[in-house]
Amino acid sequence: MDFKNITIIGVGLIGGSFALSLKKAGFAGTITGIGRREENLARAVSAGIIDHSTTDHAAGVRNADLVVLASSVGQFEKIARDIRSHLKRGAVVTDVGSVKAEIIKQLEPLMPPGVFFVGGHPIAGKECPGMEGAAADLFTDAQCVITPTAKTNGEAMGKVIDLWNIIGAKTVIMTPEQHDLIFAAVSHLPHVVSYALINTIIDIDKNILPHGGRGLRDLTRIALSPPDLWRDICAYNRSSILRTLRSFSSSISSMITLFEESDWPGLEKEFLRAKESRHLIETD
């Protein structure tokens, strides 16, 4: 393990699970948690998730060899400004944000000389955020995308990759832009679609929704995700999500045309095309 002192900013589902995973993997160093609510941090310490805690960014990162940004992406820039003058030379800063290009564009220039930023995104989560859901096996066999840029320090990146592998994740390398288009398509677009589907049904008639069964529940489970978190993800990945939303809108328009023309063989062909590709998504 290349890091001795690790500081996690944001001890929620992902930050807490990261800490638990480190301990499970036999990490012998110290884990410091930084957060905004003292009672939350105190619970994390007494639950053995983190070793120390503080609400003071400067104090919390001073000895850190690795700083993990695990709060919501909307706070990353402010945090980086708060900690930059307190980071020690040689420290590595990484993040677990669901969007990459815009964030890396903000964070890289904020790193002081001798401090290296490495963007990352572990693909793991639940609708329920917060430390309560944290688990030592959340990242086991999960994909973790690492998104280097031309400015990324290779040694620092190697250390971050090692760490994710040690806690059981499978790292994958992509450019920030590739990452953002892919996750716009498979994650961000589906969230927007899920929220829009519920609102459509309410707008048709507010008494209809209770008739929904298992299929509708499946399609709308991710609409239970925190609206403020998803607002930030949408803001930071605006252009890729817009691209996928426009494609989806065309796809719905094509479906409408098939209905208008009563082109049932054409509609069946579209259904079949989708059904035959569904297996490409990771198995249930």
Add this chain to the structure above:
Amino acid sequence: MDFKNITIIGVGLIGGSFALSLKKAGFAGTITGIGRREENLARAVSAGIIDHSTTDHAAGVRNADLVVLASSVGQFEKIARDIRSHLKRGAVVTDVGSVKAEIIKQLEPLMPPGVFFVGGHPIAGKECPGMEGAAADLFTDAQCVITPTAKTNGEAMGKVIDLWNIIGAKTVIMTPEQHDLIFAAVSHLPHVVSYALINTIIDIDKNILPHGGRGLRDLTRIALSPPDLWRDICAYNRSSILRTLRSFSSSISSMITLFEESDWPGLEKEFLRAKESRHLIETD
């Protein structure tokens, strides 16, 4: 129990489960299954799902007090024409189709004098159709919608309601048109959306889909449903599905506008509105 001889046309998931539910509820009469494939029927007899079987519609319905149409909705009209001159006086014909208004319009005029049609739709199912999934508890606590028209015979309707209640379903009365709009919104629209979502992602880049995780799997599970079955449901419920598809398309357009205008508070409000209504769908 008002019926002695019950004939089920289409011994698949729903037809097979209906037969098993009857037996579990202590039905003492005879259950005849009609289908197109002899080997399927033979398996249903040897599995104890049905008592007798035939591929001959005329022979299969001759003694029936109740005929249940449980094949795919696209076959109902042809079946009705095949059986109409062989039904006995006083027989009741019902169905389990996912669409009602168009089908009832086709079937009611085809009933001979003294034979009564009662439309029904049990809300139960799985992606995997076929007898293999049939279960005696598929309808336990499930909703079963009964859709009378001005021509429906009240006594026949009462008998059909009794039967569903005996096997554990909760009957709900609606007009065929109410039924079709409600299930267009909570079931048919979500299916079209799910198929369209997969096709959108493939069209953006065919290598993206494998990156999908649990959220996308949930949203696209119903895209595993049989395309021919859903083609028929779409054809028979064209106008209501079109209405809901157009509303959904407007909802997606509004989302696109919020992105174009970078109206993040407005977007969060839409997300929150959806999240707060999600609980109205039957609990997980």
